[in-house]
């Protein structure tokens with residue numbers, strides 16, 4: 001991991017110029033701690049995290065960095081203490097006891113045996129409120145069809161991850177993240193959730209809205225925090241949804257903020273080998289807009305193309321949507337599957353909704369439940385063209401200038417089969 005030393009020096013001197021008790025110094029100190037942590041300099045990270053906590057003892061971000069730093073120095077007892085306070089601050093019960101009179105949080109000591117404190121919650125600064133959830137109950141079995149995608153995920157991620165010996169042997173190759181890409185609505189986000197379910201991992205999902213903040217330095221700090229929190233709860237999956245918007249080309253965005261976010265992401269990805277147990281996934285429908293630096297080896301160099309669902313997947317998806325709806329028993333599912341080539345999962349959901357609406361309208365006219373018929377589906381099909389077409393044409397234009405590669409060749413074959421481009 002290499003970070004320009006001058007960055008550390010600049011931040012160090014900025015921090016040194018602030019009063020130790022100044023709460024506005026906290027974001028800076030936390031940021032510095034996170035950078036040192038990513039650089040593998042645990043003692044320095046701990047020093048700055050502790051300084052941040054001195055200024056703001058209830059700052060959950062400072063606590064999470066402090067825990068990660070303490071753990072990195074090998075002081076698990078201290079790390080556990082910080083984690084306990086962090087957990088207490090975030091628990092719903094304590095969140096209800098927002099009382100300004102509550103005693104300040106005790107700083108955990110080496111003895112680690114103190115009572116859980118009654119913390120005072122500070123208002124949570126949004127964004128940064130990403131969705132972190134327990135291991136997903138969705139697994140790959142819930143993803144209809146997509147056998148090719150599943151096989152590739154099995155080969156490139158799940159197999160090695162679930163087999164420690166393989167992981168050791170292939171450790172180097174497993175560094176970095178995996179990027180799912182393809183047309184909108186094809187289930188990329190859904191698959192990412194399913195993967196975390198497969199791994200039994202906690203899922204930290206961030207969208208551009210979670211990352212981009214309005215004050216200076218907030219966005220890259222949000223990235224650092226996201227990774228810090230994931231490292232605290234391994235195994236964990238960090239999922240960056242809409243990577244093109246989070247890590248868009250610095251040349252194109254040309255804003256300091258976008259540049260800083262990409263740089264911070266590079267720092268985190270390059271530091272990945274040190275945080276075994278954190279897997280990084282991303283999804284995008286505009287891979288050509290993702291900054292090139294993020295695509296280099298060791299970063300998002302493994303990619304999986306997620307195309308519109310094949311016939312078995314469409315059938316499974318349609319049947320799933322039929323559940324709980326008054327669908328006529330003589331519905332010709334085979335014809336529907338045939339008529340929905342290139343439909344994304346989201347398109348299929350819309351199609352069934354549109355057909356159901358027609359039946360509902362009729363039912364209201366006659367005052368009786370009139371089930372959804374083949375004719376309703378035919379009419380809905382006429383009104384609901386697949387949304388993937390525009391994307392596929394754009395992709396064809398891009399491919400005209402792109403090189404070869406497993407994903408590209410797969411997409412080329414798909415475009416050829418569907419006579420696009």
Ligand SMILES: Nc1ncnc2c1ncn2[C@@H]1O[C@H](COP(=O)(O)OP(=O)(O)OP(=O)(O)O)[C@@H](O)[C@H]1O
Nearest residue numbers: 142143144183184185186187188189190285345346
């Ligand atoms: N193979 C599938 N099996 C089950 N559900 C699916 C499948 N593909 C898509 N879906 C469903 O379709 C909807 C859209 O999927 P999702 O949001 O994951 O698409 P996406 O590829 O992330 O789209 P975007 O690029 O617009 O973010 C979801 O509600 C998901 O449950």
Ligand SMILES: [Mg+2]
Nearest residue numbers: 188189241283
């Ligand atoms: Mg998505």
